[in-house]
Amino acid sequence: MSPIKDFTFTYEALNRDIFFSEGDTITGTVTVTLTKDTKVKSLSVKAKGDAWVRWMEADEESVVMHRTTKRYLEVKRYLVSETYIDTVLPRGVNHLEFSLTIPLVDLPSSFKGPHGQIVYKLKAKLSRSWHWPLRRQCEIKFFSKSLQHLDQVVMYGSVNTDLGIFSRRMVKMLASVDRLIYSPGDTVSVSVNIQNSSSKRMKPKFILQQNTEYSTKFSTKTCVTILCKMVGEKITRKSEEMVTCQLRIPDDVVFTLTNCKLVSVRYFLKVYLDISFAKDPEVEFPLVIAPSSVANAVLGEAVERNQAGAS
Template identity: 30%
Template sequence: MTGHISFDVKRVTNITSIFMSLNGKAEVRWTTRTMSRRRTRTHTHKAEIDLFTVITGNNAIGRTVLQEGAQVYPFTFQLPQGDFPSTFKGVHGRVVYFLKVEIHRSLHITKVFETEFNFSRHIDSNHPQLLAPLSGSNSHMVWGLCCASGPVEMTVHLDRKGFVPGETIKIACEFRNSSLRSATPNATLVQNQKYSALDTSVRIECKTLDSVTGEPVKSGTLQAYSEMTLTIPDTSLSISNCSIIDVNYDVLVTLSPCRS
């Protein structure tokens, strides 16, 4: 990582030192309440992990005098080796990476500036395990007027398991509707967020990222084919290498009988 820090100095200023550091951390936090006869108690569940902190000797300057006008200091950081999770901001936690600059002056409070940057963990989307196709099937008996009217069945196929942000998921569906009512297919892309605190508490949140409704399958249709598509948002990344935050994705397909 390369860049520069710059100062717009209004008057001659004495600087003791400038320190720069590259940081990564993961943190979760949420609260719950319990009721008793006399009072309500609030419990805070939290955890934090320091992923790394890098400070290089070249990022500290000795005592110097900054003259009026623009002052520019270039810097270079080498990201440490390691399997770090991608940047993520969720309902109850986040994985964040940031550059911190500290300016020290004699007899003055230290000035601290932080700026965040995005980090994307590299995943080989051509790995055989991610290229393997997926399929699933299910059936359900539809009831009407206290008696069974017939089953609805579906089989769903995905051409592979792994996708990257911005791609489109093509869902091939096979339906059989032996009931007395039409049935409507729906596909949903769901993001599952799992947060784990130090006190072993766990919080799970589900977020719908995309949804599509297909054409109704008429009653008595013994074989129907349909293709639905879902788009993965550009900011959606999996997290499976962090002990306090886990993020994964599901494609849910339903076939719901229409109301009479």
């Protein structure tokens, strides 16, 4: 009968979103409960991060599987080193503290999609001579700090459209958003000034879109998901109107991901006018989706910069 009654580990959260980033230190405790004094060959804790993408493409003649994998992180610490003769752990409850520091290198955020994943795990391993090792693991969330530098984006856009010789009038649209970095569950506020000098009626439309791209060395697969779509009231001919719209970001969306060769996730807000028999004028805003603590920090830094510039 095994003397190991229980083998578990826990780790401490650094923030309310319970994620880690480059340079963070993961601290925790491994607990080994023994019914008697026991020789242990080694006891280690490891943090690792792996990415993979996979999809199939088929035609009438063949089926091609596209796939690739990449390891981004592997950090290991021994609590009982295997370089020594078996260490004896005493009977009862043994608490062994550990710490693992994530390197200050550019790492992609955690991600799960239908054709790929980026997963970070924390693993504990207990080895004894002439016995199968015991393993415990859990998944941890990782968010890349590199996204904190993506707030320097224009928050407004405009477009002019000539409706052609039959109308001989212009349509002007100026759109703006309240900010460009959000968290899951937030609401995007959009304001649009529309100057319709034509004889046509038109409708403003708003689309919140997610573009996910999976890549291998030789192929790329792009998935476009419409997260939210809204239609405004008709704009009458020869008029000027201000239209506002609010689009809610779903609670379960993944974070923006731009620093991984295998997977990228980008978000766009598209504002356009639906005009019959004419090219629809469109303004597009790239948005960043991040944990609430990161988004709030970036917004706070932006406010401080604006206040400093105004003084």
